[in-house]
Amino acid sequence: MFADLSPLIAATAQWLTRSYPSGGSALDSALCEVQARQAVTVAAWLRYPTPMDAALVGVSGTGGSARLDQVVGVDGGAYGMEADCPDADAWRTWVDEVVVSWAACLLADPELADRAVAALADSSHAAGVPADFRRLTAPDDRGRRAAALLRHPDLVAPITEMHRAGLVQRLTPGQPLTA
Incomplete structure (x- = not known):
């Protein structure tokens, strides 16, 4: 079991950056990845707010990316992995559909991203950890250009529409941060 959600966060951020790549230089790719990872981290911490929630998803799994792949029109093998590697x-x-959707919402809507980061102030995940989500909430011009596809509301709309209502509900004042 894990309580830090790292496999889920890594896989989900990888899915986002492969589905909505930067298309630029190596630095642009890195900036895009950092923004995706920060958005996914915030979304995962909101979705699985306690160590018990994180442990439970570690045991039960996330559901994978099959439905997301269908929504964006990609088959799993289209990511350039080696066909002869069975574990590619x-x-x-480990991709979590709800976390992908929530992260895409945060990337496409700066106001929602600010609300989500503020909601984590009392989170058990953020306790004792210096969390800086500046690349998510206030990217500079280069960062915005690097993640132009990932932050474009129209391009990510099929993903954001999947679970946006749940994110908005979670961020509504007075809602408990439980799964």
């Missing part, structure tokens, strides 16, 4: 797509089993 194993990371996709």
Whole structure:
């Protein structure tokens, strides 16, 4: 079991950056990845707010990326993995559909991102950890250009529409931060 959600966060951020790549230089790719990882971290911490929630998803799994792949029109093998490696797509089993959707919402809507980061102030995940989500909430011009596809509301709309209502509900004042 894990309580830090790192496999889920890594796989989900990888799915986002492969589905909505930067298309630029190595630095642009890195800036895009950092923004995706920060958005996914915030979304995962909101979705699985306690160590018990994180442990439970570690046991039960996330559901994988199959439905997301259908929504964006990609088949799992289209990510450029080696066909002769049977475990090449194993990371996709750790992709969490709700976390992808919530992260895409945060990337496409700066106001929602600010609200989400503020909601984590009392989170058990953020306790004792210096969390800086500046690349998510206030990217500079280069960062915005690097993640232009990932932050474009129209391009990510099929993903954001999947679970946006749940994120908005979670961020509504007075809602408990429980799964």
